[in-house]
Each structure stands twice: as C-alpha cells, then as structure tokens.
Amino acid sequence: MTAPHRKEAFLNTLIRMRVAGSIGVFALTIFGIAPAAASAQTSASRPVPTPVATPAAPPALEPAVLDRMKAMSELLKSAGSFTFKAITDRETPSVDGQMLDFVTVSRVSVERPNRVRVDSDGDRFVASLWYDGKTVTIFSKKSAYYGQTPAPATIDETLQMLMDRFDTPLPVAVFLMKEPYARMMEGVKTAFDAGTAQIDGVTCRHFAFSEEDADWQIWIEEGAKPLPRRMAVTYKRVPGAPRVLVALSDWNLSPTIPAGEFTFTPPPGATKVDWKTTRP
Amino acid sequence: MNRKTVAAFLSAALIASVATPARAWVAAGGWHGGVAVGYHPPCCYGGAAVAGAAIGGAMVGAAVASTAYRPAPVYYAAPAPVYYAAPVMYAPPIGTVVASLPPGCSSMSINGVSYMNCAGVFYMPFYSGGALMYQVTTP
Numbered sequence: 447m448t449a450p451h452r453k454e455a456f457l458n459t460l461i462r463m464r465v466a467g468s469i470g471v472f473a474l475t476i477f478g479i480a481p482a483a484a485s486a487q488t489s490a491s492r493p494v495p496t497p498v499a500t501p502a503a504p505p506a507l508e509p510a511v512l513d514r515m516k517a518m519s520e521l522l523k524s525a526g527s528f529t530f531k532a533i534t535d536r537e538t539p540s541v542d543g544q545m546l547d548f549v550t551v552s553r554v555s556v557e558r559p560n561r562v563r564v565d566s567d568g569d570r571f572v573a574s575l576w577y578d579g580k581t582v583t584i585f586s587k588k589s590a591y592y593g594q595t596p597a598p599a600t601i602d603e604t605l606q607m608l609m610d611r612f613d614t615p616l617p618v619a620v621f622l623m624k625e626p627y628a629r630m631m632e633g634v635k636t637a638f639d640a641g642t643a644q645i646d647g648v649t650c651r652h653f654a655f656s657e658e659d660a661d662w663q664i665w666i667e668e669g670a671k672p673l674p675r676r677m678a679v680t681y682k683r684v685p686g687a688p689r690v691l692v693a694l695s696d697w698n699l700s701p702t703i704p705a706g707e708f709t710f711t712p713p714p715g716a717t718k719v720d721w722k723t724t725r726p
Numbered sequence: 727m728n729r730k731t732v733a734a735f736l737s738a739a740l741i742a743s744v745a746t747p748a749r750a751w752v753a754a755g756g757w758h759g760g761v762a763v764g765y766h767p768p769c770c771y772g773g774a775a776v777a778g779a780a781i782g783g784a785m786v787g788a789a790v791a792s793t794a795y796r797p798a799p800v801y802y803a804a805p806a807p808v809y810y811a812a813p814v815m816y817a818p819p820i821g822t823v824v825a826s827l828p829p830g831c832s833s834m835s836i837n838g839v840s841y842m843n844c845a846g847v848f849y850m851p852f853y854s855g856g857a858l859m860y861q862v863t864t865p
Contacts, residue, residue: 570825572855586858588858590833591853621854630727722852722854
C-alpha cells in the first residue's frame with residue numbers, strides 16, 4: 447500500500463468510528479427518552495394513575511458534604527498548632543449481648559509537623575503520650591513505669607505506627623494528620639447530609655458516611671469555623687455492631703503551648719519498661 | 727477512612743466473655759490485637775466475688791472454648807487475655823495479664839528488670855494497646 451492509500455484507509459476508519467459514536471449517542475437518547483415517550487403513549491391510549499415524578503437519585507457522595515469536609519480539613523491544616531479535648535465512649539459488647547461503655551477523656555496538643563501530646567484519663571486508657579519528633583513515650587501517671595520507642599519524623603507516620611504496630615487507640619488521629627480530608631474519605635462509598643444539630647449551643651451540620659466495614663458520622667460546626675464537634679463510628683461487621691462515640695470540644699487553633707509540653711521528663715524513680723508491639 | 731484508621735477507633739475494645747452479672751467479665755479484644763478485659767462491676771460486688779470472676783475469667787479467657795460458662799467468647803486475634811480487675815485471692819496462672827493489681831504490692835528490680843511483688847506473685851509491667859498492663863511471671 448502506498449502512503450496516500452494508508453492515509454485514506456486511516457480517514458475511513460476515523461469516519462467509521464465517528465459514525466459508530468453517533469449511533470451510540472443516538473441509542474442512548476432512544477433508551478433515555480423511550481420510557482417517558484412510551485408512558486405518554488400508554489396514558490393516551492388507556493387510563494392509568496397519574497405518574498408521579500420521581501426526582502433523580504442524589505449522588506452517592508453529596509458534593510455539599512464533601513465541600514464541608516474539605517473546609518474542615520483546610521481549617522485544621524491551616525493551624526500550625528492546636529489543642530482540643532476529646533471524650534471517647536467505646537461500646538464493648540459482652541457475650542450476653544449487653545453493651546458496656548468505657549469512657550476516656552483526652553486532652554490533645556499538636557504542633558505541626560512533628561509534635562503531639564495526649565493526656566488520657568478514664569475507665570481503661572489512663573496514659574499520656576509524648577511525641578517530640580524523635581521518640582514516643584507512654585506513661586501512666588498511676589504508675590512509676592514508662593515505655594519508649596523511636597519515632598518517625600512526622601506526625602502522620604508516627605500515628606500510623608502507633609495504630610498499626612502498637613495497637614494504640616487514637617480515634618482523633620485523622621484530625622492530626624497532614625491531609626485529614628484525604629484520610630477520612632478513603633474507602634467512603636456514600637456521604638449524605640443528615641441535617642442540623644445543636645451541640646453545646648452551637649449549630650452543627652450532621653453528615654453520614656458509609657464504608658465497607660463501618661458507618662460513621664461527623665458533626666461539623668456551621669459558619670466560618672468548620673470544626674468537628676462530634677463523631678460516631680458503627681462497626682457494622684462486628685457482632686453487636688458496637689459504636690465508638692467521640693465528643694470534641696475546647697478547640698483552640700492558636701494556643702499558647704507551654705515549653706516542654708512535648709518533651710517527656712521521667713519523674714523521679716520512674717523506670718523504663720517494655721512497650722510491646724502487637725504486630726511487627 | 728483508612729481501614730486501619732477506622733479500626734483504631736475501636737482498638738483494644740472488643741468482644742466478650744461476660745457470664746452472669748455477678749461475674750461481669752468482658753473479654754475485650756482489639757480489632758487486631760486481642761485482649762480480654764475483665765469488667766469491674768459498677769457496684770454491689772465484693773472483692774472476693776470480683777477476684778473469683780477474675781480467676782473464672784482467666785480460665786475462660788485462657789481456654790476460649792471452656793465449658794465453664796455459656797457462649798465461647800469470640801476473639802479476632804489470638805488473645806493474651808487481659809483482666810481488668812486483679813485476681814486478689816488466688817494465685818493467677820503464669821502468663822495472665824491484668825490491667826490493675828491487687829492492693830499491697832511493692833515494686834522491685836531483679837537483674838535490672840522491674841517487677842511488682844503482690845504477696846509473692848510477681849507481675850511484670852509493660853505497655854500494650856495504649857495502657858499499662860502487668861503479666862504474671864516468675865522472676
């Protein structure tokens with residue numbers, strides 16, 4: 447085949463493709479319109495109940511919800527340092543089917559990119575965490591023992607390590623990370639707006655999300671400061687579908703953090719003990 | 727959310743071996759790291775009853791399918807059971823993990839290793855799952 451012939455063949459192929467494309471569009475039009483046209487013809491020929499207009503199903507991920515989540519994420523990202531309080535209520539099913547709740551109150555201080563302090567008190571998790579960019583320390587003030595482990599250089603990596611390898615319960619971890627929005631929306635299949643709610647006298651927007659293993663909800667403050675005020679996670683694949691509820695308050699996005707907040711100084715007489723990893 | 731991030735909400739808080747209210751025991755396992763946590767009754771049960779529960783719980787926890795109580799607890803991972811209330815009255819088996827000690831313990835160090843000596847029962851402190859635990863051991 448000579449060059450002009452090849453060119454002509456190519457053009458012909460292009461034309462065929464375009465025609466095929468037009469037919470495709472035409473077919474879509476037919477199928478899209480056909481039911482409406484058919485029902486119009488049917489109602490003209492014999493009486494049927496007036497068809498009720500069904501509104502289009504909302505998208506699985508409502509854009510307004512995603513926008514507000516992004517706004518929350520941006521607000522948290524914009525704060526170089528911040529502090530807040532989290533009250534975590536963990537439902538724990540007994541074999542009798544009775545739910546028991548264990549409550550932990552935590553005060554969290556963050557200084558991006560590499561400092562975190564958490565002080566927790568409550569039914570089960572009574573310990574403080576210090577992350578100074580190099581080391582993580584865990585210390586229960588009820589004891590004279592502390593544990594330490596070398597830490598990665600960033601908050602994200604350190605929290606991930608604590609959750610993955612040390613099985614440390616950190617329900618607020620996503621708020622401390624570099625990209626809260628991306629972290630939170632990973633694996634989300636549906637997102638919808640469940641309306642407004644009052645939390646501590648503040649109007650919040652209530653959003654609901656579903657994932658493969660868990661459903662979760664978040665309440666975000668209305669207005670210029672889209673802060674998370676409450677969170678709820680339902681573990682729908684776990685027997686009894688236990689929930690973890692987190693109330694968030696006392697947000698301060700420009701705190702005065704005392705010197706030494708992120709540095710652990712062992713109290714006199716305290717000794718270092720093993721901090722066991724649950725996974726390698 | 728990241729599967730692990732979501733799991734971390736629940737971490738070390740699961741699944742159970744409560745038998746009767748008087749032996750109100752919860753074997754709570756982490757989403758991946760199983761721990762059995764004994765539930766301290768909110769009221770009305772004396773130390774001895776709690777201690778009994780601890781031992782009963784220990785047995786059930788250790789042998790998950792024990793016939794001593796009704797349903798076998800479900801563990802998501804091979805558990806090292808953790809008992810919230812300490813076994814007070816009986817010598818707990820070596821390897822038992824508790825989240826709180828009986829009263830009257832003294833701390834000591836043997837060859838640089840820390841122990842709590844509770845009436846001759848030695849507990850080795852360690853951190854796990856975000857909390858301080860003690861494991862019954864021989865120094």
